Amino acid sequence: MIDEILQKQLSTALSEHLKVKIHINDAKSVHGGDINESFRIGTNEGYFFIKMNDAGKYPDMFKQEYAGLLELQAAKALQTPKPLAYGSVNGRAYLLQEFLTKGQAVADFWDDFAVSLAKQHRVTQPHYGYAGTNYVGSLKQYNTPYSSWPVFYAFNRLLPLIRMAYDQQLVDRQLVQQVERLCRQLPQIFPVEAPALLHGDLWSGNFMVGSNGRACVFDPAVYYGHREIDLAMARLFGGFDTRFYYAYQAAYPLQPGWQQRIGICQLYPLMVHFILFGGNYYNSMKEVLQSY
Template sequence: MASPDAQPADPLASWLGDRLGVDLVERRPVGGGCIHRAWCLQLADGTRLFAKTNQAAALPLLEAEAEGLLALAAATGEGGAPLLPVPMVHGRMGPEAVLVLSWIDLDRGRSAAQPSPWHRLGAALARLHRRSLSQACIAADRPGAAFGWPTDNFIGSGVQANGWEEDWGRFFVERRLAPQLERLAATAGRMEGADALLALTPGWLNGHGAQPCLVHGDLWSGNAALTVSGDGTVFDPAVYRGDREVDLAMARLFGGFPDAFFAGYEQEWPLPGDHPRRCALYNLYHLLNHANLFGGTYRGQCQEAIRALLDHSPG
């Protein structure tokens, strides 16, 4: 008979034992995103793992995250590419969904005052983008020179439409801007100028030689960090094959990336000189997604962005 003071067994312990053959000693909550619960898992051999848990219905989000991390890891190559928390196992644990990753010691106290690691991370992202175009990296996930991804995935907790399209401008309209605008229209009415913007966008985006690079897809400062060893890392992706400029544009949207990051990228693979003119258009997608997920002032920001884009063509 069990002691009345005995603590119930952690169901994650038996789950990890069956899946990975490891012994869980302790799990404690750690800071994470706003969607899942995050945990540090202390193992009997002294090592640690990182886990995310959520209700079973959230398993598709964790599966998409695992797929994206594996794709990025496959494209990083060698020579200073960012370390990635490569997925180890994911699935259902009774009423919960679980994703277990390698543990990485992050040092969020490092800032622009320490530019060298950020410079290396920017260069590593450029190498990832360029290497992802090699035949060795594309065979499994895309046909020919198409933009997109084999399946829909997620941007935050919102569905990100994918599929394949050979025309980059049309892909960005039909799989990025239009679904977000339609979702927003269903709850708050059609945005002024939305139809005109959608009509003009393909022409704006098809003249600078965009290539179907593997992109992180959600590269704001909360999804990148330095480690205690001074390396850089990225996580929580929303991957697809698109213009590499989308990652650099979002890295500027909410701030947090120092100049050294962009300098490192430019040194490794310079961007077209007119790249800044497309940033607002690419970032409109993320503003629309925030408006759909969080409401508030984001709708007004979207309307202002659409008006500015129509008044000042990004070319």
């Protein structure tokens, strides 16, 4: 629950942001994922959404998510909830943001979603990476800048996670060596592309139909990377209509061979899920790596 001290701090943060005195009237628990408590808070100025977790375990998680949401908003492509404030009180970190109201999908929902994502992916910067370490789930996501996508993907994504899995005795040395062999081959696998602004965790649980009938994305793990990563993640757990992929391809065609790169792009989220949840993700990882 939201205690009295936190309630006062949230009221102050909202008041400063909205330039009007805010009173919190109630807080209703809503689904917030595996590590966060989430609430819809009712105020004299309407509803807002707040996520909270252990500030000791994840000291800068919400600071980075706040920055990521601003980065996505600046692209003026996909709709996201507006971040309002972040901070901590009594050992609990919080992120305060706009409360999203669900709507009914418009007829061209999937086409519009894809075109908007393609527009976001055209936002670029000189290097792959991002300003500082952020999170994917509860795992730190390293974003040291590199001019090469294969180098970035190897040293910031695949190698740190497979070594973490090995240190936790979740995998054997043979699997580590397979990942290392794959990393040496990445320059021959990926075509050169400009860094794209990625959502970073684009699965069906991280978007909804907004009040305007269009897609709204949230819970990002933002960085500038290869755009096939977002699309491979969307395919990994389903929930995206086939029209989405056709419309994206029409709006911003992928380079030849993208079908053969899907598994390699999915390897990173598979590693994340294996470390966090175990289970059959191990077999999925081995299936991707069997040719390397």
